[in-house]
Each structure stands twice: as C-alpha cells, then as structure tokens.
C-alpha cells in the first residue's frame with residue numbers, strides 16, 4: 682500500500698508530495714519548500730510518521746518545484762533523479778530565481794536520470810515513470826499501479842492543463858501525451874497535480890476543456 686501526503690508551498694501554491702510504503706520508505710517529490718516554516722512542516726511530518734526518505738524526485742524543474750531540492754538532499758543525503766531533458770530547465774531555475782522572488786535559491790545537481798518505462802522502488806512499492814513532455818521538455822509523471830494513483834506535476838490539473846508558453850513548452854505535444862499516456866490509465870486513477878486539488882482520469886475525460894470529450898481549445 683502506498684500512502685501519499687501533500688503539502689502546498691511557496692507563493693506559486695505548488696503541491697509537494699511525500700509518498701511512502703508500509704515500512705516508511707519514502708520519496709519526496711517536487712519539494713517546493715522555500716521558507717523555513719515550510720521546511721519545518723515537511724521535516725515534522727517525516728519525523729512524526731517515522732519515515733525514512735530514500736529518493737528525491739522532480740516531475741520537472743520549474744522554479745516552484747525545485748526550491749527545496751538542495752535542502753532535502755542535504756538533510757536526508759538521498760539520490761536526486763530527474764529526466765535528462767530537464768537539465769536545462771534546472772539550470773535556468775538558478776538564473777530566474779532572483780527575479781522570481783527567491784533570492785538565495787540554492788540548486789543541486791541530479792545524481793541520475795529517469796526515463797520512460799523506468800521502475801522506481803520505494804521500499805516495497807514501485808512507481809512507473811511516464812514521459813509527458815509539453816509543459817516542460819523532460820516532464821515525467823509517476824504512476825503507482827496497485828493503488829491507481831499518479832503524481833502528475835504540471836501536466837493535467839482539475840479542469841485544466843499545464844501552461845505551454847515557457848521555454849521548451851509545446852501545446853500540441855502536451856495534449857497528445859496526456860491523451861496517450863494519462864488517458865490510457867484506468868478511469869478510476871486519482872491524479873495528484875502540481876497545483877490545485879486532486880482529480881481523476883474519468884473526471885478529466887468528461888470535463889476537461891482542453892483534453893476532455895468536449896474540448897474546445
């Protein structure tokens with residue numbers, strides 16, 4: 682059984698996730714914590730639940746998703762993995778951090794790379810890596826088959842999709858990959874997005890104005 686805890690951090694209201702197995706092995710996904718009290722909230726949860734972080738993962742490397750990377754890596758000493766097509770995005774996060782209101786942002790290099798079809802072990806649980814570029818060039822989604830849940834980053838939101846006007850964005854590619862990679866998951870799949878509330882694949886197929894059955898964009 683995989684458990685999922687969400688936090689909402691930084692002025693972009695970014696969702697950070699901790700996913701963990703029955704024995705407490707945990708992955709920290711997209712740590713957007715910037716302020717000390719945000720970092721403390723994450724640490725407190727991990728301590729209270731007796732979790733043992735084993736991996737740091739990013740769905741993609743926009744600034745609001747990577748703010749806590751260096752701190753997580755330093756605090757827990759765990760490997761940090763991204764898709765290799767996000768390296769340029771990660772590097773640019775350092776450049777734009779100041780102008781975006783995050784002076785003193787500290788970046789950290791990945792320890793390895795994720796690719797489509799990659800299975801990630803979190804203790805006894807497996808996360809499958811799906812490649813869903815378009816919002817960002819190396820954007821991945823993490824899917825857990827037995828609980829039918831996915832950590833979708835900024836691909837699919839409740840009633841919306843990720844913006845595609847940032848460097849490396851591609852609107853048509855995002856639409857086609859959502860349809861091929863996410864809409865092929867079971868309808869009951871719960872989607873945990875990078876911003877806003879969770880949703881399901883069935884709800885988005887029915888109602889999403891960009892990729893749903895009555896899409897008008």
Ligand SMILES: [Zn+2]
Nearest residue numbers: 741743816835
């Ligand atoms: Zn993003």
